[in-house]
Amino acid sequence: MIPYHETHDIFHVLFNVGTSSEQEGTLQFILLGNGKITLYSFGTAMMSIILFPEYIKTYLKAFRIGKRCRAFYHLPYQKLLETHFQTVVKAIGIPTSIHHRNTFWNHKTL
Numbered sequence: 338m339i340p341y342h343e344t345h346d347i348f349h350v351l352f353n354v355g356t357s358s359e360q361e362g363t364l365q366f367i368l369l370g371n372g373k374i375t376l377y378s379f380g381t382a383m384m385s386i387i388l389f390p391e392y393i394k395t396y397l398k399a400f401r402i403g404k405r406c407r408a409f410y411h412l413p414y415q416k417l418l419e420t421h422f423q424t425v426v427k428a429i430g431i432p433t434s435i436h437h438r439n440t441f442w443n444h445k446t447l
Contacts, residue, residue, distance in 0.1 A: 347414050351426065352402075353435045359389045366396045370403025373410040406430045 349356060354364045362385025365378045386393060409429045417425055426433070 344410075344414055348410075351409070351429070351431060359385065359392050361385070362389060362392060363395055363399045366399035367403035367406075368410060370400035371406055371410055372408055402432060402435075405432075 348354070348364055348368070352364065352367055354360050354367070362381060365381040365385065368378045369382055382396070385396065407428070407430050412429075426436070
């Protein structure tokens with residue numbers, strides 16, 4: 338397996354973000370807000386705005402959430418596998434409401 342993609346998948350789970358193209362944009366905005374500025378993240382975020390302008394409110398919300406969380410993209414997730422999920426979520430500062438509603442990232446509910 339490719340290590341980056343394993344970590345990337347963890348981000349989808351931690352932030353309850355799906356894997357559709359629109360939702361991938363949401364995840365990239367979370368990462369950008371958290372300080373992970375890479376060509377891939379920036380490019381995906383910009384393409385998401387161009388291709389899915391109706392999600393701009395969702396993307397801004399995602400950016401703000403990423404900004405409020407403690408830096409998480411560099412954590413040693415392999416070592417955290419035996420740590421309870423909610424402990425990791427709390428340590429990072431992910432809003433618990435993300436995991437309580439399936440519609441949290443639905444742009445139509447904003």
